[in-house]
Amino acid sequence: MERVLIVSADMGEGHNATGRALEGAVRQRWPEATVRWVDALDALGPGFGPLFRRIYVANVETTPWLYEFFYGAIWRMAWFAAASRRFTAAWCGRRLAGPVAEFAPDLVLSTYPMGTAALAWLRRRGRLAAPIGAWVSDFAPHPFWVYGAADLTMVMHDVAVAPALRCSPSAHVGVSAPPVRAEFRPGDRAGARQYLDLPPDAFVALVSCGSLGFGDVEGTVRELLAADPVVLPVVVCGRNEELAERLRALREPRVRVVGWTGEMARYTIASDVVVTNAGGATGLEALACGRPLLMHRPIAAHGRANAALMARAGLALVSDEDGELTTTVRSLLAEPERLKAMAEAAARHCDTATPLARALESLVADPRNPPPQRLRAEDALFLHVATPEVPQQVGAVLLFDPKPDGSPVTRADAEHLVSATPGLRARLLPGTALWRPKWQEDPARTAAGVLSHVEAAPGTDPDLAVTEAMDEFFSVAVTPEHPVRARLVTGLEGGQGALLVALHHAASDGIAVISALVGQTRGKVAVVPPPVRERGRFPRLPGKRPLRQAVTSRRRQAGELVRGVWSLAKAGAAPPVRWEKRIDGPRRHFARVHLAAPDVRAAARRIGVPTTDFVLALVAEALHRELGADAPDRMRVLIPMSIRDTGTFRQLGNHTGAASVDLPTGRMPLPDRVRRTRELLAAQVGRGAPRAGNAVVRVLGILPPWLHHRLARLVYRGTWFSVIASVLPGARSPVLLDGARVRTVYPVLSLAPGVPVAVGVMTWADRFTVCVTVPAGQAARGDRLAAGVTEAFGRL
Numbered sequence: 001m002e003r004v005l006i007v008s009a010d011m012g013e014g015h016n017a018t019g020r021a022l023e024g025a026v027r028q029r030w031p032e033a034t035v036r037w038v039d040a041l042d043a044l045g046p047g048f049g050p051l052f053r054r055i056y057v058a059n060v061e062t063t064p065w066l067y068e069f070f071y072g073a074i075w076r077m078a079w080f081a082a083a084s085r086r087f088t089a090a091w092c093g094r095r096l097a098g099p100v101a102e103f104a105p106d107l108v109l110s111t112y113p114m115g116t117a118a119l120a121w122l123r124r125r126g127r128l129a130a131p132i133g134a135w136v137s138d139f140a141p142h143p144f145w146v147y148g149a150a151d152l153t154m155v156m157h158d159v160a161v162a163p164a165l166r167c168s169p170s171a172h173v174g175v176s177a178p179p180v181r182a183e184f185r186p187g188d189r190a191g192a193r194q195y196l197d198l199p200p201d202a203f204v205a206l207v208s209c210g211s212l213g214f215g216d217v218e219g220t221v222r223e224l225l226a227a228d229p230v231v232l233p234v235v236v237c238g239r240n241e242e243l244a245e246r247l248r249a250l251r252e253p254r255v256r257v258v259g260w261t262g263e264m265a266r267y268t269i270a271s272d273v274v275v276t277n278a279g280g281a282t283g284l285e286a287l288a289c290g291r292p293l294l295m296h297r298p299i300a301a302h303g304r305a306n307a308a309l310m311a312r313a314g315l316a317l318v319s320d321e322d323g324e325l326t327t328t329v330r331s332l333l334a335e336p337e338r339l340k341a342m343a344e345a346a347a348r349h350c351d352t353a354t355p356l357a358r359a360l361e362s363l364v365a366d367p368r369n370p371p372p373q374r375l376r377a378e379d380a381l382f383l384h385v386a387t388p389e390v391p392q393q394v395g396a397v398l399l400f401d402p403k404p405d406g407s408p409v410t411r412a413d414a415e416h417l418v419s420a421t422p423g424l425r426a427r428l429l430p431g432t433a434l435w436r437p438k439w440q441e442d443p444a445r446t447a448a449g450v451l452s453h454v455e456a457a458p459g460t461d462p463d464l465a466v467t468e469a470m471d472e473f474f475s476v477a478v479t480p481e482h483p484v485r486a487r488l489v490t491g492l493e494g495g496q497g498a499l500l501v502a503l504h505h506a507a508s509d510g511i512a513v514i515s516a517l518v519g520q521t522r523g524k525v526a527v528v529p530p531p532v533r534e535r536g537r538f539p540r541l542p543g544k545r546p547l548r549q550a551v552t553s554r555r556r557q558a559g560e561l562v563r564g565v566w567s568l569a570k571a572g573a574a575p576p577v578r579w580e581k582r583i584d585g586p587r588r589h590f591a592r593v594h595l596a597a598p599d600v601r602a603a604a605r606r607i608g609v610p611t612t613d614f615v616l617a618l619v620a621e622a623l624h625r626e627l628g629a630d631a632p633d634r635m636r637v638l639i640p641m642s643i644r645d646t647g648t649f650r651q652l653g654n655h656t657g658a659a660s661v662d663l664p665t666g667r668m669p670l671p672d673r674v675r676r677t678r679e680l681l682a683a684q685v686g687r688g689a690p691r692a693g694n695a696v697v698r699v700l701g702i703l704p705p706w707l708h709h710r711l712a713r714l715v716y717r718g719t720w721f722s723v724i725a726s727v728l729p730g731a732r733s734p735v736l737l738d739g740a741r742v743r744t745v746y747p748v749l750s751l752a753p754g755v756p757v758a759v760g761v762m763t764w765a766d767r768f769t770v771c772v773t774v775p776a777g778q779a780a781r782g783d784r785l786a787a788g789v790t791e792a793f794g795r796l
Contacts, residue, residue: 001030001364005105005130007096007115009041011053013211013238014280018111018137021179025356026109036103040115043095060214064300071301074143078432081143088114088144093121100128107364110134111179113144120149124371133363135179136164139279140305143167148440151369154179154359156284157349159313165481169429170372170440177353178288180281183265186290186347192270196263198256202232203333205294206271208264208282211238215277218246220296220325221255224275227329233275234258234267265289272339273332275325279306279316287315288350292332292342296325314345372429372438375506377701377708378654378694380437382505383430383480384712387753389583391477392505395748396513397470397592397771402495403739409497411453413738414488417499418447420520421484422653423507428480433706437506450484455491462492467590473500474748475587475776483507497740502748509654510728510747510760511642517745518730521737574636575662577722579627580778581754587776591786592746595768595793603796607671609678612727615761615768617677619725620663621670622788626781633666638721638752639681641690657690660721670795718754730764746771757785 004026008019023035041049059067074081096118100108108130110116122128132150139156141164146153148170155164155175164173178184193200205224209215217235224233234256237244247257258267264285268274274286275294283306286293293316295307310316319325332339354362375383382392398417400409418424425445431437456465469489478485483504490497503513604614616639624631640656661684664676700711728747735742746769747760758773770789774782 001026001033001106003103003105003107004030004033004035005100005103005108006035006037007040007108007110007112007119008037009039009112009115010049011041011056011112012280014137014278015111017181017281018135018179018284019109021181022109022111022135022356022360024182025360026107029357029360036105038096038099038115040092040096040110040112040118043099044092045095057212060299068300068304071142071305078434082434085117085143085147089117089121089147092118093125097122097127105130107360108132109360110150111137113142116145116147116150116153120147123149131363131368133360135176136160137179137280137284138302138306139283140302140309141167142302142305146171146173148172148369148372151366152359152363154354156287157309157313157315157353159309163309169427170369170438172369174359175353176359177350177355178284179356180285180288181265184268184285184288187265187269189270192266196266196270198234198270199232201230203228203230203273203329204232204234204271205273205275205329206234206236206267206286206291207275208236208238209277210280210282211260212240214299215297217243218250220275220277221247221250221252223296223323223325224329225252225254227326228333229254230333231329232256234271236261236264236267273329278303279310283310283316287346290343290347290350292316292339292346294319294325294328296320313349315342315349317342367443370441370443372440375428375431375437375439376653377698378656379439379506380431380701380708381697381712381716382654383428383437384709385716385753386505388477389585390751390753391586392750393474393478393502393748394505394508394510394513394750395474395500395502396510396517397466397746397748398499398501398517398742399466399744399746400497400499400737401741401743402497405739406495408490408492408495409488409499409737409740411451411488413740414453414486414499415447415451417517417520417737418451418484418486418501420516421447421450421486421501421503422512422516423483423503424450426483426507428483428504428506430480431705433709434704436705436708439507447486450482451486451488453488453490456489458491460492462494462496465489465492466498467592469498469500470590470592470748471588471776474502474590477586478502478504480504480506496743505654505750507653509640509642509656510726510749512653512655514728514730514745514747514762518735521735521742573719574660574722575632575634577627577632577635578630579756579781581718581756583751583753583756583775584777585775588751589774589776589779589782590746590748591772591774591779591782593770593786593790594744595770595790597763597766597768600768600793603793607674607796609674611763611768613678613681614674615727615770616661616663616681616725617670617674618789618792619723619759619761619785620665620673620677621792622785623663623723624665624667624673625788625791626784627665631665631667633664634662635665635723636721637661637663637723637725638755640724640726641685643690643694657692657694659684659689659693670792674796713753716752718752721752722755722757724749724752724755724758726758726760728760728762730762730769732763732765734765744769749773751775757781759785 006019008015041052092114116134119132134150134153136145136155146164146167148168153171153173161173221233224231236258268289274291276282277299295316295318298304298307307318311318386392427440429438473487485502487500604611639659643657661680745764747762749758749760760771762769772782772786
């Protein structure tokens with residue numbers, strides 16, 4: 001590391017204090033490095049720095065309501081925050097471009113939000129390749145602090161991570177040890193008091209309201225004096241000489257007034273509590289020294305936000321009303337254990353947070369934070385329609401026989417398999433009313449991090465153990481932040497094992513999941529589409545005949561699309577079904593059965609229908625038997641169908657369309673139901689329904705995000721279909737994982753709002769597997785439907 005650039009601003013002392021701490025860590029790690037500072041405000045041009053400082057002081061002291069309004073607006077109004085961030089980033093980025101290019105740094109560290117905005121702007125335009133680290137020197141981040149284009153954003157506590165990601169979901173956020181000078185650390189309180197000539201038995205309350213001495217410091221001192229005669233206020237006034245003069249004029253012997261001092265670390269170590277109103281550098285220094293914080297009358301905007309998060313973290317007590325600080329100090333004097341607990345919480349945080357030197361090393365060594373990429377409309381649909389009660393996750397359950405030597409599948413085997421799961425190294429960014437959903441790679445994520453391992457209780461029935469594991473595992477939804485979960489269950493009778501894999505439906509469809517898992521056992525890797533499309537010239541057509549063929553093909557596809565869209569449009573609402581549609585929560589029950597594949601194929605051939613249509617007719621028969629006398633003549637079933645071709649077969653994402661088919665569920669002989677199902681499916685597929693459905697989803701993706709969100713929820717719900725059923729192709733030949741045969745695979749489908757039944761069917765070697773998903777409260781229905789499929793097949 002040869003050149004390090006620190007971007008700060010002389011706005012109070014907090015940003016520069018953080019910069020000095022970072023410079024110390026740089027010199028500790030890379031002693032020969034050249035460190036240069038740039039003041040982000042001064043870089044804006046002559047006069048801008050003093051102007052911004054005057055505006056800041058005036059807002060805090062004179063018009064706090066205006067400061068509070070602006071701070072709140074950037075949280076409440078996404079469009080305002082986005083516009084402000086873009087304007088600030090472009091303005092500051094152009095001004096900082098020259099100093100950055102001239103110094104050509106190997107590492108850039110920012111401690112000021114406008115500086116981070118400028119660096120992010122330079123990175124997005126390819127004008128800054130060096131790693132960018134941003135330290136949020138306030139306890140509470142806000143949208144101007146956090147940018148995904150920075151490679152690492154360090155916040156001050158675990159409770160600040162979620163607000164930081166809310167500011168910018170694509171940001172790489174870590175938790176930093178307090179960025180303060182090395183002398184700010186737990187020390188000898190008695191020795192510090194002796195050095196500073198402070199009474200050894202006093203309750204020392206260090207009052208520090210920043211280098212500018214904001215707020216009603218005199219009122220704070222009076223409340224401390226009123227708490228108890230043992231309380232000794234030590235007031236550090238910083239550069240506010242007027243404040244120091246006013247305090248000295250009080251002629252109170254118990255008050256120690258200190259101006260600008262280089263002994264701030266000793267004063268902090270000597271104190272029992274630190275009283276402040278902003279929570280910036282003073283709060284971080286107190287945290288580093290293990291001193292409890294009392295936030296009294298926090299200043300507007302960031303001061304109040306800091307106080308709220310510090311209190312939530314158990315590191316500060318907040319008082320805002322007259323006399324409240326007096327009461328707080330009295331309670332601490334009466335309950336010294338409470339004071340001790342706050343000090344221990346500060347020490348624990350400092351022990352677990354990432355030290356500055358280690359954060360700098362990871363910033364240099366780790367890959368750059370990758371830019372987010374827009375999610376395809378077909379994938380974004382499942383982010384839009386997901387709700388807490390109806391999460392959108394799909395998955396698979398793989399059942400293993402023991403290896404030839406009798407040993408079970410190991411965790412290492414499972415990690416190898418899970419490493420191919422689509423979406424494993426991705427984060428899904430749901431977007432807002434203004435910004436479209438995106439995905440972002442996370443190279444650090446591994447299969448080991450998403451895989452849990454449990455042992456079945458001795459003597460447990462294997463089938464029961466797998467059912468219970470499925471119900472428990474899939475009832476916990478994956479999240480956009482962690483779109484993949486997996487669990488290995490071992491200890492089953494006979495050395496059998498089970499691997500359960502769940503992933504967010506926005507990451508992939510069922511075919512890609514199965515294809516990736518099977519491909520991993522055979523040494524094939526799933527194809528991940530490049531995040532950025534390459535631009536180039538269109539290839540020259542070789543002659544008239546290929547052109548004529550291309551035009552004919554396009555006309556045929558357009559005709560199919562028009563027919564398919566018209567078929568969807570005239571279908572209307574689904575026929576009513578008399579059953580419980582309410583889905584009260586994410587808990588699910590899964591009923592499983594399997595059929596002998598050779599017998600299924602033979603029966604389908606005997607009747608003269610494809611096996612897919614045959615199995616769906618069995619599902620229709622099970623639905624008829626479940627509803628009994630209330631069974632309607634037809635029931636609308638949404639049947640996802642793959643539109644993959646040779647170019648997309650192993651790609652990630654959802655490459656599916658759907659046909660809405662009114663399966664015959666009224667009273668009729670089973671062979672007639674099979675033939676009628678075949679006719680209805682052939683009509684829908686012949687009209688191009690699957691591709692039409694996919695086209696409609698893609699067209700919806702062109703709309704503004706807020707409208708796409710609303711329409712997605714309008715079209716993907718129980719108004720238009722009553723059941724989801726999907727038949728997935730699996731492996732026709734045996735699949736082995738390190739010698740262990742993958743005996744059976746069950747596909748797991750998600751429900752839709754108002755749609756309480758989903759049926760997944762898959763061919764796997766010598767079996768047709770069926771998995772019925774229902775809400776946990778409707779488990780009996782799921783078991784009856786699964787049994788109904790088996791009974792219907794038996795009659796044929």
